[in-house]
Amino acid sequence: MDVLRLTIALLMMGFSALSAYVDTWSIQVSPEVRTIEGYPAVLPCSFTHPTHTLHSSMNVVWRLGHTRTSTVLFRCSSLNGSQQCETGPDQDQRYRLEGNHREHDLTLRISSTALQDNGRYYCGVELPDQPHGSYENKMGTRLRVEAPPRILSLSIAGSVDTGLKALCHVQGSPLPDVQWTGLDEVLDSESEAAPLPQEAPDRHRTTSQLLDIQPGGQYTCTASNPLGNDQATVYILHPSPEMSKNHSSRDDALTVLLLLGIALAVKFLLFMGGLGGLFIKWHVGSKSLSQSSK
Incomplete structure (x- = not known):
């Protein structure tokens, strides 16, 4: 009897599970x-x-x-x-x-x-x-689209007077590692990825900058991830003698113009001072004549 009851109970549980499933x-x-x-x-x-x-x-x-x-x-x-x-x-x-x-x-x-x-x-x-x-x-299903590294641009910013730096903009998934080299030596750099939302497309881009670069140098940016690598090189030329001469000539011309302007200003002040003296003398003379006539 107990076996029969147990069997019926198991069957009912099975039907209940099947019913819940369907x-x-x-x-x-x-x-x-x-x-x-x-x-x-x-x-x-x-x-x-x-x-x-x-x-x-x-x-x-x-x-x-x-x-x-x-x-x-x-x-x-x-x-x-x-x-x-x-x-x-x-x-x-x-x-x-x-x-x-x-x-x-x-x-x-x-x-x-x-x-x-x-x-x-x-x-x-x-x-x-x-x-x-x-x-x-x-x-949900997480879709991961992977891509080999690609250097989007390599540029130079700044000036010789304020300091030059190289900027390497790269893209890839997983996010590529960036390394700078110059004349067969590895150089220290700074990489920065913008803090964007997790699903934003630009989270697969990063910018690496190389500071204190010098004219006459050759700098190579290499981006790599498990799917491959990409590379770009930039050359920084020395300022040409003509450019330096022109720059010096412009400075000399500005100096001459400045000195000429100062000289003209001084002459103008002296001229105005002379007119002031003549006016004073004329005024004093006129006053003396007026008193003599009285």
């Missing part, structure tokens, strides 16, 4: 997908649903981000049991449904990925004919 929506995704810049990325997503759920019409939605500021990247609609999931006229053609939504496969394909595609993606299903019929994966 009455629950479930969406499965891959935690992370990696690709290389320029290549496609495939984000797997599949779902199960309660057996009694009718979903003749459904929408498939893929979002980037999981907050109020998330962006809808892909959306298609399948109405009246159609095997086709139609997108809107404004849909970015880089995104397309790779799987068959009628077979519970919502896999998304992104073609020609770029560093800007890095982020966490969420797939979901919407049932227009059911109240509150919206289901979305809560964990």
Whole structure:
């Protein structure tokens, strides 16, 4: 009798578990997908649903981000049991449904990925004919787009008088390491990555600066990460004699003009002083004549 009761209890527990399973929506995704810049990325997503759920019409939605500021990247609609999931006229053609939504496969394909595609993606299903019929994966899939280093620019800032520095702007994922060399020796430098939000595209860029560089030097910037390296070299020429002569001539000309201006100012003051003296003499003479006539 006890064995029979135990068997019945186990069967009831099994039916309860099965009922709980079939009455629950479930969406499965891959935690992370990696690709290389320029290549496609495939984000797997599949779902199960309660057996009694009718979903003749459904929408498939893929979002980037999981907050109020998330962006809808892909959306298609399948109405009246159609095997086709139609997108809107404004849909970015880089995104397309790779799987068959009628077979519970919502896999998304992104073609020609770029560093800007890095982020966490969420797939979901919407049932227009059911109240509150919206289901979305809560964990999301982390897409990592990797790229070899690329030197965006190499420039010189400052002047000989105030000090020269070299600036090397690089890009890559993972973020490249930057090293400076000059005449077969490694030079100390400073690298700075802007404090940007985690999903911002510019977080894959950094700027390295080399201070106190000198005319006549040759400086090489090398950026590297596990996918490769990139290199650029800058040469700093000495000021030419003509430039130095012209610079000296300009200084001499400014000095002459300044001295000439001072001389003219002094002459003007002396001239005004002379006029003042004549005016005083005239005034005194006029006063004397006036008194004599009286």
